[in-house]
Amino acid sequence: MAQIILIVEDEVEIARFIRQLLEKEGFACLHSHDGNDALRQVQTHQPQLVILDWMLPDIDGLEVCTRIRKAAGTYDPYILMLTAKGEDFDRVIGLSTGADDYLVKPFSPIELVARVRALLRRSLRQEAQGQVYRTAHFTVDLDRHMATQQVHGRVQELELTTIEFDLLATFLSHPGRAWSRAYLVEKLWGNDFFGEERVVDTHVARLRKKIELDPKQPQFIKTVVGMGYKFEDED
Numbered sequence: 001m002a003q004i005i006l007i008v009e010d011e012v013e014i015a016r017f018i019r020q021l022l023e024k025e026g027f028a029c030l031h032s033h034d035g036n037d038a039l040r041q042v043q044t045h046q047p048q049l050v051i052l053d054w055m056l057p058d059i060d061g062l063e064v065c066t067r068i069r070k071a072a073g074t075y076d077p078y079i080l081m082l083t084a085k086g087e088d089f090d091r092v093i094g095l096s097t098g099a100d101d102y103l104v105k106p107f108s109p110i111e112l113v114a115r116v117r118a119l120l121r122r123s124l125r126q127e128a129q130g131q132v133y134r135t136a137h138f139t140v141d142l143d144r145h146m147a148t149q150q151v152h153g154r155v156q157e158l159e160l161t162t163i164e165f166d167l168l169a170t171f172l173s174h175p176g177r178a179w180s181r182a183y184l185v186e187k188l189w190g191n192d193f194f195g196e197e198r199v200v201d202t203h204v205a206r207l208r209k210k211i212e213l214d215p216k217q218p219q220f221i222k223t224v225v226g227m228g229y230k231f232e233d234e235d
């Protein structure tokens with residue numbers, strides 16, 4: 001059965017571009033021009049993934065996202081937000097809008113396909129088996145899909161995108177191990193990934209922003225020159 005993706009985008013050219021790209025990848029696509037129509041189509045067709053533009057003519061993407069999450073019962077789609085405001089969205093996503101990931105316009109076709117595949121692969125994946133990873137400051141609970149960090153002795157829940165969560169879980173599974181970019185790409189996106197290995201750097205940078213006191217002088221996620229990354233968390 002083909003996986004259904006709903007594209008919510010009022011700009012016809014961009015919508016067409018995304019649609020052609022994803023149909024070439026074998027996904028079945030639907031399209032909405034505005035938020036109200038998107039909410040109707042989500043109800044009717046129950047797509048696995050909603051690609052949701054922030055700026056829409058009626059209700060904005062964030063509101064649509066919130067309403068989809070509120071209405072969700074056993075059916076709960078993945079949501080990939082499109083935005084021209086990367087910086088702002090970082091903050092907003094911290095307030096838990098319920099989006100799983102986001103892309104800043106303009107994005108490359110490779111980037112879009114990679115994100116879509118990562119999210120949909122996740123939806124096919126069996127739920128993890130009660131696994132919890134712990135280090136001195138971090139906990140990742142795969143079952144509950146929850147990550148926490150101790151900051152000044154207080155436990156705080158981290159608001160992470162799907163990929164950031166997977167990345168942190170991978171790091172915590174083997175603290176101190178050096179990971180190559182190629183290995184991380186395969187782990188996070190699967191071995192049919194055909195894009196740039198450097199895509200990992202973008203997600204590491206975002207994760208650092210959320211967990212490091214000073215992302216430029218990271219305490220936890222260290223760069224391993226010429227190779228990739230290493231996670232360290234000592235007492």
Ligand code: CA
Nearest residue numbers: 010053055056
């Ligand atoms: Ca728009």
